[in-house]
Amino acid sequence: MVHCSGGNQKAKAADVLAFFLAPVSKKGRGWKAPGYHYFIEANGTIVEMWPEEKVSNGVKGYNSVSINVCYAGGVDLSVPGNPPVDNRTPQQKASLLILLKSLKAKYPGAEIRSHKDFANKACPSFDATKEYASL
Numbered sequence: 001m002v003h004c005s006g007g008n009q010k011a012k013a014a015d016v017l018a019f020f021l022a023p024v025s026k027k028g029r030g031w032k033a034p035g036y037h038y039f040i041e042a043n044g045t046i047v048e049m050w051p052e053e054k055v056s057n058g059v060k061g062y063n064s065v066s067i068n069v070c071y072a073g074g075v076d077l078s079v080p081g082n083p084p085v086d087n088r089t090p091q092q093k094a095s096l097l098i099l100l101k102s103l104k105a106k107y108p109g110a111e112i113r114s115h116k117d118f119a120n121k122a123c124p125s126f127d128a129t130k131e132y133a134s135l
């Protein structure tokens with residue numbers, strides 16, 4: 001499953017992980033697992049946020065069979081309402097390809113899909129299902 005963070009493109013994986021796990025009283029989500037297994041920072045760094053063998057909270061109803069991959073960004077923070085925008089940096093695009101190719105090699109039967117295929121959301125702010133259909 002491909003996601004965008006829906007937040008600041010400069011966000012670091014460690015901070016996003018801390019946000020997912022922090023209690024609601026500390027302005028976190030209070031989840032036992034983060035939303036993603038892999039997080040791609042603006043400079044293209046691929047961070048393993050959660051082990052693949054553990055379930056993450058990416059797409060309701062599909063978590064037990066999904067590896068969730070996210071790039072930092074995906075919204076225009078300069079516009080009220082923060083509308084979706086495909087603002088992947090060239091480095092993020094390159095890293096997404098590398099990561100998705102390697103996951104596809106590891107799990108040949110897997111489908112690469114956009115989060116929005118399964119939820120009424122814009123995530124990941126581009127058509128990942130179409131873009132990676134030939135991987």
Ligand SMILES: [Zn+2]
Nearest residue numbers: 003004115123
């Ligand atoms: Zn998503």
